[in-house]
Amino acid sequence: MKILLPIDGSDVSLEAVRVMIRLSKDGLATSAVLANVQEAATLYELVVAHDPAVIEQVSAAAGAHTLQPGEALLNEAGIAYETEVASGDPAHTIIDILERYGCDMVIMGARGMSTLRGALLGSVSNEVLHTAKVPVMIVKLVDASSEDSAIDG
Structure with missing residues (x-):
């Protein structure tokens, strides 16, 4: 199973990698595509x-x-992996990478926005969840008092 792992440098995106590793250790034959999406340059930068x-x-x-x-x-x-660094809108670019690499699943972190804020602003994980044509596992970090992360699917 080829799994797309979008990485943005946050702790929760690395927790998604750890979840994929645990799935692999539990017997799921996996390979990964590590992807990072850089936002397009601003007019000022250009x-x-x-x-x-x-x-x-x-x-x-x-x-x-x-x-x-x-x-x-x-x-x-x-675990075998490929890497991709792309530029553009994060959610749309993640979907593009998912399709180009023929991934079977996405495991990605969520920042844990409140429902209201997520509804008003949207989020990359929410958009990928609703747009991808493959299963998407959203990983959240729980508070520091807990040793394990919570996984929402």
Whole structure:
């Protein structure tokens, strides 16, 4: 099973990697696609940089750096993976990566917004959950007093 793991550098996105590793250790044959989506450059950045290639290089380097902790976890667990750093709207780009790589599932973190705030602002995980044509597992971190994370599916 090929699993897409969107990584944004947050603790909860790395917890999603740990959940995937636990599934693999429990017997699920898995491989992963670690993905990071960098938001498109702003007009200010384009004007200041004078060269769009410089912005692309900086964005690609930032994305690769963000993926490193997830790569380290998967390397330690001996799980095969591919990486993708892309630019654009996070939710739509995640769906595009999901389809291009032929992933069977997405495991991703959620920031734990309140229902009202999530309804007003939307969220990447909520949009992926409702748009993806494959199962999406949303991982949340619980408070520091608990040792395990909670998993909502």
